[in-house]
Each structure stands twice: as structure tokens, then as C-alpha cells.
Amino acid sequence: MMKTESIYKYILEPSGNGRKYHPCPHCGAYKFTWYIDVDTGLPLADYVGRCERINSCGYHYPPREYFRNLKINNKKNMNENELKGTTSVVEEERVNRRYPKSVDYAKNALSYFLVTVFGKQKVMDAFQKYDVRTSTLFRKDNKYGTVFIMRTKDCLIRQVKEMAYDPNTGKRVKEGQSVFKYDYKTNSYxxxxxxxxxxxxxxxxxxxYNFENKLCFFGEHLLAGEVNKPIAIVESEKTSVICDICMPDYIWLATGGKNGCKWTTEEVYQVLKDANQPIILFPDLNATEDWSEKAEILLAAGLDVSLYDLEEQEGITKEDKVKGLDIGDYLIRYWKENYPEDGEIIEEVKCKKANIPQLSNMLSSLSPQKEPTTIEELGKTIDHKEVDSLLPNKSSASVSGIDLSVISNIE
Incomplete structure (x- = not known):
């Protein structure tokens, strides 16, 4: 049995009932009939329909073509989003523009503190190795924040993390503690x-703001090429830098947080498998149980993993556990006690005073008197006749239509 138009889901808008033609998307003539939804009476789209100028125009866009193209476009958009998500990269040029490599590390709150413990050279070497930079977003006691750049093994930048530190303690400035923050609306702190x-x-x-970051380990770029050291993993980026200074026989990576870079997913831990080296996990105090579970995931994936339990070590106090200290805190404490001579203060780079001898001589030759404000102070002789010649002549009846007889004598 042949189907009639009335039993289709979408039909050409019937004639009658005050139906009006619409402008044709092809020829522009008001001879275009929409395809409408039978249930709602609404058009599919203003370009889905048929031009009644069949011979001179012939435009016809049926519903089946509309839905076929819609499906194709949706699939294309999904593929583009998937591609975007797997190749997210922060451009190097933009990072360098906001956080220049050439910077006064004495102005960086974290490096300023670490130098007081380990000395300038060790800290500068570690900062350059991990490409740690300075953020002017935060300011504490005239020192600025710290920038940690997450680079892949191929040196692509996946994320940039700005953090506020206290230059007196080296601790992160947390919520509830005061810090100056730059306000881009007022251009002030x-x-x-x-x-x-x-x-x-x-x-x-x-x-x-639809950019999807695929995170990686902080320090992952150190796994490029042949890896000939065991790999150690901590939570904090700051701790990985400290550990690199104190224990350089390991490659120190950081997860960037408790769950951080989702380091127990295959997409992230694949670089550990490729390195083919033993892996030691160094959880913070009170995070041992959680990291033990994560270690099981890595073990199941075939990685050679062991865990260093801080809580089992001698000298760990209840107060330390409450604070949730990590291996970096103990290394700082150890270094202060055993190598106090290493600590130093970074000399800040200050703005130089300009010296222009010729200009200095000119200025120094000036008398300390105040600047002259009258002719007499300038030391010039005044000729009253010359002054009078500049004034209007009283004998003239008018000048340019102005009656000068009303002007009183000027002596």
C-alpha cells in the first residue's frame, strides 16, 4: 500500500489556513514551503523545505537529508573534541611572555627561603632543571609567587600552576592567611x-575556557631519553625540587596533589613503564594508606613499585602527623641542623642610579636661589618708554572700533 503524505512524521506545510510562503534560501523569492513536524506544527529549520518555483529554482531540502547531515556534523564535532582533549598543549611563547625565564630569584618567595637553607647555587640549579618561575599574581612580604610548569616527556606544556608562598617559612600560603593578590581590574595589589x-x-x-588539560607528572620532562636512575614520586612540586637538591641519585616527580595528575591512569603512568626503572613512592604523613592502594594499581599494571612509609620512621611526632608533613619538611630540618653553613641570603637586584656627569655638572653649577618670577629678579633694566610704546595711544579716538577715551592713564 502506498503511503500518503498525512502519515509521515514531517510533511510540507499544507496550503490554506492562512499559510504564507517564506523566502527561498536559494533564490530569495517568497515561494518557499517549510517541512513541518506533524505533531507540533513547527518547521524543522528555515532552510528545510521546497521552492515552488520548480522550473526556475528547483531548491528542495528534504527531512532525510537534514537528519543525515545533522548526524554527520555531530560525529565530526565529537571527533574534534576528542582530538582536542588528547592534544591539549599550552603554547611555550605564551608561557614565556607571562613568566620570563630571566628573573630575579630573590623576588621569588620560595627560592628566597630555600636559599637560606641550601645556598644559592643548589637552588638555582634545581629551579632551572625543573623550569620553576616567578608569578606576580601573589605577593607576600615583598616576595612573589612561584610557577610550576607541567611538561611531558616530549617537553610539551600541559599545565601551569601558580602558588603563593611565605618567604619566611617556605610554606604555602593557605586560605585564611593574608597575601596580596594582583587585581587586573584596578591594576594594583x-x-x-x-x-x-x-x-x-x-x-x-x-x-x-573549553580547553581540556591532560595533566602529567611535574618533572616528567626529566624522563626524556634513556633513564638510568630510579624514579621517586612525591605529592608536592616543592618537595620534588627539595629532594632533587638533597638526593640527586633519583629522578624526582610530583603528582601535584593527593589525586593530582590522575597518575594511576594508564595514560599518565605509561611514561613510568617506558622508563623501565624501579619506582619508590613517598607519601605525605597520613596519606600512606591511600598511596598503598594506588601502589597496588601500579603493581597490577606491571610496574616495579615500592613505598617509603614515613610514619614508621623514628623521630616522627604526633604533631608532625597532624600537620601532614612530607619528606621535604624533614630534609629541610636535617639540612638546617647538619649543614647550617650552606644557608645564605640572595642579594636582590636593585635598580641602578643613573650617572650623567655632564648633566650633574650643569645642575651643580646652579645657585640654590629660588627660580626668578619677576623681571627685576632676572636682573634686566626696564625701559619705561619701551613699555609705553606697547600700550594704546590715548589721543587716538578709537582702535578697531574701540573707544579708547575710557581708558585711564597708565603710568
């Missing part, structure tokens, strides 16, 4: 007591 202290800047650097 404002005191902030309870705002955020960590900024993930990848999306803002790329000016794309």
Missing part, C-alpha cells in the same frame, strides 16, 4: 585574606 592561593593558568593562557 589588594590584600586578600581568604581567596584562592593556587591558580591553574593553562586555560587563561590559551584564552580558551
Amino acid at each position: 589588594q590584600i586578600d585574606n581568604d581567596g584562592f592561593r593556587i591558580l591553574y593558568a593553562g586555560k587563561s593562557l590559551m584564552k580558551d
Whole structure:
């Protein structure tokens, strides 16, 4: 049995009932009939329909073509989003523009503190190795924040993390503690007591808030090429830098947080498998149980993993556990006690005073008197006749239509 138009889901808008033609998307003539939904009476789209100028135009866009193209476009968009998600990269040029490599490390709160413990050279070497930079977003006691750059093994930048540190303690400035934060609206620093202290800047650097970051280990770029050292993993980026200074026989990576870079997913831990080296996990105090479970995942994936349990070590106090200290805190304490001579203060780079001898001589030759404000002070002789010649002549009846007889004598 042949189907009639009335039993289709979408039909050409019937004539009658005050139906009006619409402009044709092809020829522009008001001879275009929409395809409408039978249930709702609404058109599919303003370009889905038929031009009644069949011979001169012939435009016809049926519903089946509309849905076929819609399906194709949806699939294309999904593929583009998947591709975007797997290749997310923060451009090197944009990072360098905001956080220059050439910087006064005495102005960086974290490096300023670490130098007081380990000395300038060790800290500078570690900062350069891990490409740690300075953030002017935060300021504490005239020192600025720290930038940690997450680079893949191929040196691609996956994320940029700005953090506020206290230059006196080397501790992260947390919520509830005061810090100056730069306000881009007023172009000035404002005191902030309870705002955020960590900024993930990848999306803002790329000016794309749909940008999906695929995170990696902090320090992962150190796994490029042949790896000939065991790999050690900690939570904090700061701790990985400290450990690299104190225990350089390991390659130190950081997860960037408790769950951090999702380091127990295959996409992230694959670089550990490729390195083919023993892996030691160094969890913070009170995180041992959680990291033990994560170690099981890595073991099941075939990695050679062991765990260093801080809580089992001698000298760990209840107060330490409450604070949730990590291996970096103990290394700082150890270094202060055993190598106090290493600590130093970085000399800050100050703005030089310009010296222009010729200009200095000119200025020094000036008398300390005040600047002259009258002719007499300038030392010039005044000729009253010359002054009078500049004034209008009273005998003239008018000048340019102005009656000068009303002007009184000027002596």
C-alpha cells in the first residue's frame, strides 16, 4: 500500500489556513514551503523545505537529508573534541611572555627561603632543571609567587600552576592567611585574606575556557631519553625540587596533589613503564594508606613499585602527623641542623642610579636661589618708554572700533 503524505512524521506545510510562503534560501523569492513536524506544527529549520518555483529554482531540502547531515556534523564535532582533549598543549611563547625565564630569584618567595637553607647555587640549579618561575599574581612580604610548569616527556606544556608562598617559612600560603593578590581590574595589589592561593593558568593562557588539560607528572620532562636512575614520586612540586637538591641519585616527580595528575591512569603512568626503572613512592604523613592502594594499581599494571612509609620512621611526632608533613619538611630540618653553613641570603637586584656627569655638572653649577618670577629678579633694566610704546595711544579716538577715551592713564 502506498503511503500518503498525512502519515509521515514531517510533511510540507499544507496550503490554506492562512499559510504564507517564506523566502527561498536559494533564490530569495517568497515561494518557499517549510517541512513541518506533524505533531507540533513547527518547521524543522528555515532552510528545510521546497521552492515552488520548480522550473526556475528547483531548491528542495528534504527531512532525510537534514537528519543525515545533522548526524554527520555531530560525529565530526565529537571527533574534534576528542582530538582536542588528547592534544591539549599550552603554547611555550605564551608561557614565556607571562613568566620570563630571566628573573630575579630573590623576588621569588620560595627560592628566597630555600636559599637560606641550601645556598644559592643548589637552588638555582634545581629551579632551572625543573623550569620553576616567578608569578606576580601573589605577593607576600615583598616576595612573589612561584610557577610550576607541567611538561611531558616530549617537553610539551600541559599545565601551569601558580602558588603563593611565605618567604619566611617556605610554606604555602593557605586560605585564611593574608597575601596580596594582583587585581587586573584596578591594576594594583589588594590584600586578600581568604581567596584562592593556587591558580591553574593553562586555560587563561590559551584564552580558551573549553580547553581540556591532560595533566602529567611535574618533572616528567626529566624522563626524556634513556633513564638510568630510579624514579621517586612525591605529592608536592616543592618537595620534588627539595629532594632533587638533597638526593640527586633519583629522578624526582610530583603528582601535584593527593589525586593530582590522575597518575594511576594508564595514560599518565605509561611514561613510568617506558622508563623501565624501579619506582619508590613517598607519601605525605597520613596519606600512606591511600598511596598503598594506588601502589597496588601500579603493581597490577606491571610496574616495579615500592613505598617509603614515613610514619614508621623514628623521630616522627604526633604533631608532625597532624600537620601532614612530607619528606621535604624533614630534609629541610636535617639540612638546617647538619649543614647550617650552606644557608645564605640572595642579594636582590636593585635598580641602578643613573650617572650623567655632564648633566650633574650643569645642575651643580646652579645657585640654590629660588627660580626668578619677576623681571627685576632676572636682573634686566626696564625701559619705561619701551613699555609705553606697547600700550594704546590715548589721543587716538578709537582702535578697531574701540573707544579708547575710557581708558585711564597708565603710568
